[in-house]
Amino acid sequence: MNLFLQILLIVASLLLILLVLLHRGRGGGLSSLFGGGMQSSLSGSSVVEKNLDRITLFVSAVWIISIIGIGLLTKLGG
Amino acid sequence: MLGAFRSALATPDLRRKILFTLGIMALYRLGSHVPSPGVNFANVQQCVSQQDQSGGIYGLISLFSGGALLQLSVFSLGILPYITASIIIQLLTVVIPRFEQLKKEGQSGQNKLTQYTRYLTVALAILQSTGIVALAVRGQLFQGCAVQPIPNQDVFTLAVIVITMTAGTAMIMWFGELITERGIGNGMSILMFTSIAARIPTEGQNILSNSGGLVFAVICVLGLLIIGFVIFLEQAQRRIPVQYAKRMIGRRMYGGTSTYLPLKVNQAGVIPVIFASSLLYLPQLIISLTQGSAVDGSWQQFVQTYIVDPSSYGHIALYFALIIFFTYFYVAITFNPDERADEMRKFGGFIPGIRPGRPTAEYLSFVLNRITLPGSLYLGLIAVLPSFFLSITGPGGQNNNFPFGGTAVLIMVGVGLDTIKQIESQLMQRNYEGFLR
Numbered sequence: 001m002n003l004f005l006q007i008l009l010i011v012a013s014l015l016l017i018l019l020v021l022l023h024r025g026r027g028g029g030l031s032s033l034f035g036g037g038m039q040s041s042l043s044g045s046s047v048v049e050k051n052l053d054r055i056t057l058f059v060s061a062v063w064i065i066s067i068i069g070i071g072l073l074t075k076l077g078g
Numbered sequence: 079m080l081g082a083f084r085s086a087l088a089t090p091d092l093r094r095k096i097l098f099t100l101g102i103m104a105l106y107r108l109g110s111h112v113p114s115p116g117v118n119f120a121n122v123q124q125c126v127s128q129q130d131q132s133g134g135i136y137g138l139i140s141l142f143s144g145g146a147l148l149q150l151s152v153f154s155l156g157i158l159p160y161i162t163a164s165i166i167i168q169l170l171t172v173v174i175p176r177f178e179q180l181k182k183e184g185q186s187g188q189n190k191l192t193q194y195t196r197y198l199t200v201a202l203a204i205l206q207s208t209g210i211v212a213l214a215v216r217g218q219l220f221q222g223c224a225v226q227p228i229p230n231q232d233v234f235t236l237a238v239i240v241i242t243m244t245a246g247t248a249m250i251m252w253f254g255e256l257i258t259e260r261g262i263g264n265g266m267s268i269l270m271f272t273s274i275a276a277r278i279p280t281e282g283q284n285i286l287s288n289s290g291g292l293v294f295a296v297i298c299v300l301g302l303l304i305i306g307f308v309i310f311l312e313q314a315q316r317r318i319p320v321q322y323a324k325r326m327i328g329r330r331m332y333g334g335t336s337t338y339l340p341l342k343v344n345q346a347g348v349i350p351v352i353f354a355s356s357l358l359y360l361p362q363l364i365i366s367l368t369q370g371s372a373v374d375g376s377w378q379q380f381v382q383t384y385i386v387d388p389s390s391y392g393h394i395a396l397y398f399a400l401i402i403f404f405t406y407f408y409v410a411i412t413f414n415p416d417e418r419a420d421e422m423r424k425f426g427g428f429i430p431g432i433r434p435g436r437p438t439a440e441y442l443s444f445v446l447n448r449i450t451l452p453g454s455l456y457l458g459l460i461a462v463l464p465s466f467f468l469s470i471t472g473p474g475g476q477n478n479n480f481p482f483g484g485t486a487v488l489i490m491v492g493v494g495l496d497t498i499k500q501i502e503s504q505l506m507q508r509n510y511e512g513f514l515r
Contacts, residue, residue: 006238009115013245020248021196023255024189060249067152067242070115 005069012063019056024049085505092262092504099261102253103272109153109249110146110273114242116235117150121225146273150214150227150239152246155206157254157269159247163198164266165353167191172411199251200244207243211236262504263497271493274486301487304460308491311456314343316449318442323426339422339429341446344453345413348488350404351461354397355485361385398458405454415442460488 087093113119126148147154171177171191180187214227215236228235250269257265286294317338324334361381384392419439428434432441464484 006115006234009238010241013241016245017200017248020252021200023252056252063245063249064112067112067115071113071119074116074118 002070002073005066005073009063009066009070012059012066015059016056016063019052019059023052023056082505086501089505089508092501095260095262095504096501099257099263099268102257102261102265103268106153106250106253106269106272107276109246110151110156110276111149112152114150114152114154114239116228116230116239118225118227118229121229122148122150122227124225125227147210150210152242153250154210155203155243155247155250156273157247157250157266159202159206160195160199160251160254160266161270161352162356163195163202165349165356166198167195168411196251200248203244203247204240207240207247210243211239263493263500267489267493268497271490271497274490277486304463304487305491308460308487309495311343311453312491312495315340316343316445317341318445319430320422320427321430323428325426339418339442341442341449342453343449344405344457345446345450346405346408346453346457348457348485348492349408350401350454350457351485351488353404353408354400354461357400358385358393358397394462398462401458401461402454405457406450409446409450413446415439415446418442457488461485 086096113122146156167177171181177191180190211228215231228239254265254269257263257268259265261268282294282298285297317340319336319338321336322334325332364381384390385396386393416439419435419442422428422438423434429438429441432438461484
């Protein structure tokens, strides 16, 4: 069970990293940090972005559940 | 003031944004307390209570992660990898011609740079999480702690921890971008603000229980004074008058207005402080890597006493000098007088009494150089303030990143002002009285 959760966690982590990197980066860079100019993101999110958001949310839910699961197993087992 | 709060919450659009931001902040704090899989929570707690909360090698990282680092939680790296990656990319735009070209390209080039920053963030996150796990396993993260924070030390478990922490960093990055996109303010700085602000109650309690009520009250008053001072200087600007000539375009009349070019006293924000403290963190890292050979009279001993120890005068002087250097450096990167003068000339603007073109550029850089000097001195002073407290209270002081002085206050005030300004501009669109007058 523990091994299964760990493998699930690894898969979810890798997917999560991949999905986050797939997002269109916004508001990055130091230029806008700390009192830089205001940038307005007028471009609305496209359908692709919306679906990506949903998938990312789903994967992060799996990620969190497996972390909590492993935590519970360690606590109950040890 | 309170009325402004009410009207901010009464606007449905703005209310949604503010609540969204608050929700993400709550999630971020929650994640900072979830222990990584394979980490024994009870053991870690025991070790943390033995250690100084903020001292040690990882003062800076632990400041930026809101104390999550020492708990080895899933978000233990915080946004530091993102910050480091941004700094590196920002510096590389000066060095690598391709990056400079991208930066000048405008929005699309900027997007590409952001994408590079994100890749670099993940790479750095892998590096740093590996480093932290290695330190924890070798018992260097918690020196002199009897119990093991990670009981099961086979490679597979450790790999799971590293991957989880990296994914956590990626998730924080996503959080930041979500805030920037749908919430209020710049996500990265808001998250940084959250983790710094989260430490204040703990630190305050430490001071209260260690030094008693009187010292606590004095420190609170001092902290408020420093915050007021920082706000005053962050808002300070020199306004250079600019006169625009009247122009006819078609049948319309344009220009003819007189406006001003604001030059902030502290044009560089808190970036110099972050750069300087990241650089000063290097000798500490080297020392901790070569530890074991620290005999009396060795170079490690020398570095330890004169550079690493935050209460030594060598450290204070070096930090101060680095901040002044980086202030000038960063202002030189971000504000180009030649470009500004060119722009002004293109739109028919001039500074009264100064010819457009090269003389204007020279005048601008002259004023900028002059005004950056007090700005850099102020940044340096605020940043080394806690170190001075340490050297007054004697060596062995523990509160390296004293929350009411130094980097923490600069970041908090900077981010706070920025966010308030954004809320205010949103309010202005609906004609409400804002927070700042």
